[in-house]
Amino acid sequence: MQDFLRSLPKVELHLHIEGSLEPELMFELAERNGIELPYLSVDEAKAAYQFKDLQGFLNLYYQGMSVLCLEQDFYDLAMDYFKRASREGVVHIDMHFDPQAHLQRGVSLDVVMSGLLRAKQEAEQSLDLSVGMIMAFLRDRPAEEALQVLEQAAPYWDKLDAIGLDSAERDHPPSKFVALFERAKELGLARVAHAGEEGPASYIIEALDLLDVCRIDHGIRCLESDDVVERLYQQQTVLTVCPLSNVSLKVVDELASHPLPALLDKGLNVTISSDDPAYFGGGLLDNHIACAQAFGWDEEAFQALNRNAMKEAFTSEPRRQELL
Template sequence: MVDDFLTRLPKAELHLHIEGTLEPELMFALAERNAITLPYADIDAARAAYDFRDLQSFLDLYFLGMSVLVGAEDFHDLAMDYFRRAAAEGVVHVEMHIDPQAHLARGVPLAEVMDGLVRACDTAREELDLSSAMILAFLRDKPAEDAMALLEQAKPFLHHFSAVGLDSAEQGNPPSKFRDVFARARELGLARVAHAGEEGPPSYIREALDELDVCRIDHGVRVVEDMELMERLADEGMVLTVCPLSNVRLKVVERLEDHALPRLLDAGLMITLNSDDPAYFGGGMRDNFAACQTAFGWSDDTLRWLAGNAIEAAFMDDTRRTELLTRLASA
């Protein structure tokens, strides 16, 4: 990794799906460990499959890759593989969405998932000075009753989670479908975030605000289609966790140069940059920052401001936040 400003810039990643960090090399290694046959001849064939038409075609491959995650060590190795790559490119804090429903459906106990991930988070803090937070994500294409059941099943592990989230196929699955689940999460003291306005319409962003009482919108880029809503987000200081390279790979925009990001910044929105599913979307945090700098001609000061937004909005204690903001100021 080149030692440059973008690498030294301390970056907090607020929108990451830990299952989406599974690189083909590790996928094959875990498949061998667990005696699982993959539908690819080799690693190069797997990489060639990472060409998506839309969100659903990505999700098909995403859930296939997940099949190699069976035991606690698999989840530990998955997270540590990502944490090491992230730390090498200047990431200092990671907030990871976890999709337990996809694992429970395969017969993988939640205790196995949590054991591996919690140990990896502890190791990353001790060895890499990388702090982390976990987000319990609900699959929005599943019934809301399933999400409520997961929330209750996860009670023994809730002290490890900072928030609940909503992800997976957005079209036809409005946030309001999960109103009761998010109300229960609020009763349990959990913060709330939700994917909205990626493939779904701006109205889904409004629903996430009004029906789910979220503190962050994941993606949110289609807000540019609703000027009144965009003004509301700016006035309320609502954080958007935007994933530029993901948006290009999933055809939300054809080219990064066509992305709404400059308009969102000009409108005064609280924007952060994130990688989403870096193994599948062509790059981690440094790559996303670099791509935006090239596409939009952003200055180092703008990138520092974006990095600061993420640190300010992160689920972390005040001591860690002050420490990271101090490091940011001297970057």
Template sequence: MTNWLKSLPKAELHLHIEGTLEPEKMFELAARNGVDLPYESVADLRAAYDFDDLSSFLSLYFQGMEVLQTEADFYELTMDYLGRASAEGVVHVELSFDPQAHLVRGIELGTPLAGLTRAMTDAEHQHGISSALIMSFLRDRDADEALNVLEQSRPWHDWIAAVGLDSAESGNPPTKFAQVFERARQLGLPRVAHAGEEGPADYVRGALDTLDVCRVDHGVRAVDDPDLLDRLKCSQTPLTVCPLSNVYLNVVDQLVDHPLPQLIEHGLNVTINSDDPAYFGGGMLNNLAACAEAFDWQRETCRDVARNAVRAAFMGPQRRQQLLSDIDNC
């Protein structure tokens, strides 16, 4: 099954590019940029990947970002990931990045954007992998700061496919960012948001009603609200579910406990994604293979979730139709 899953054309919609920073690359960039890491070795760093919840992960995640300082750093990070993804049969990736996490370190907005976009172009030429860029706001920071970043980014809006909302969900409801997302709507930018990962089902409803999102990132807590499940079934709003991430962050105890089968059986529009693959057990191939084993998915279920992702992706109609045809023929 794994060999076939590798050959299945896959689109990834929920991927934090900073979360693709492998320990070996972190040490390489730390040495290059004169950053001291609080770990003696790659093995020591990997041993720290034992998270209690989202907050404990974010502490290490933001610590690792310190090594990302130049356009070349962001370029190499992105090229490395897109190359690995392509080798696993991923044909399209939507890269989310966190500009505020870099701005607060004195890294100008143009630095990550230049590195990311150059890598996206080069990876398409080298690997045939298409991509789109999502600029995400940190929900545990001030909404006015996010609004300022949105305005700063206007020269790059031709490259930005959508804006998103991520980071610590608990205590940071969607309503906090209503003005930011309304401004994004005025600027013609599509909107996505994390909701219903560590936050309640009501945050999913808030993302839909207050932020007017076209996709919900995670969304698994919707399973707690039958009316919301029915609404998501009727609207077919895509959910970008990250199964292994949910296990690593103790959203579920183990994969067999995940509500994915229930969401699919209820008729929701579910996609599979890796979230932060350097920290959560690998990329798209690992996530799909783990689901196939845990839930006894056959090939047609895997094709279905792959089709869902392509249909929900930020891509042109010709590319979409070609990928759907490739999935049907796999």
């Protein structure tokens, strides 16, 4: 099964590129940029990756990305992940990135965008990999700031596929970002949002009704409401479910009790992703292998999940046809 899963062409719809920063590269960049880390070694960093909840993770996630300063750093971050993912049989990645987290530290949008776009272009030429760009906004920061950043990104609008909404979910409902998502729609950008990870099922409905999203990132708490499940079923909205992330952030107790099988039983449009592979114990292949072990799914089940993802990936029609 592991060999099959490795060679299966896989599609990643939910990946935060800053969450792909492995401790080894984090140390290298810290040294390059003269930044002090709160860890003495790679092992010490890895040992610190034990999270109580989403906020506990976010604290280390924002701290980790403080080593990203120059265009080359963003290029190295993305290229490092693209190569690793490609070796694991990943053929497409829709990549979230968090401009506000960098702007706040005095790193310009041009630095972030040119590094990431250079890596994307090179990966698309040299690896069998396509990359979608999702500019994500931090829901625990002011809505006005998000709108300003989207306007500031005007030179890059044509390079973006979508906007997303991430960071601390509780008490930051989708309704806070109606104006941002309306503007993105006006610009012809697709829209996705994290909802129903730590936040309630009602945030999923808000994201669909008020933000007009085409995907729900995570969404697993939909099972707390029959109405929400019915809505997701009727619309066949894609859910980008991240099993190892959910275990790491204690959204579920263990993989064996993860609601993935229940979501599939309800006929929902489920896909599997890795979220923040450097922090949650592995990339897309590891997530597949863990699911095979926990749920005993057969080869067809994994093919179907990746077909779901390929249909929705932010890529050109010829590339989609090539992948399907």
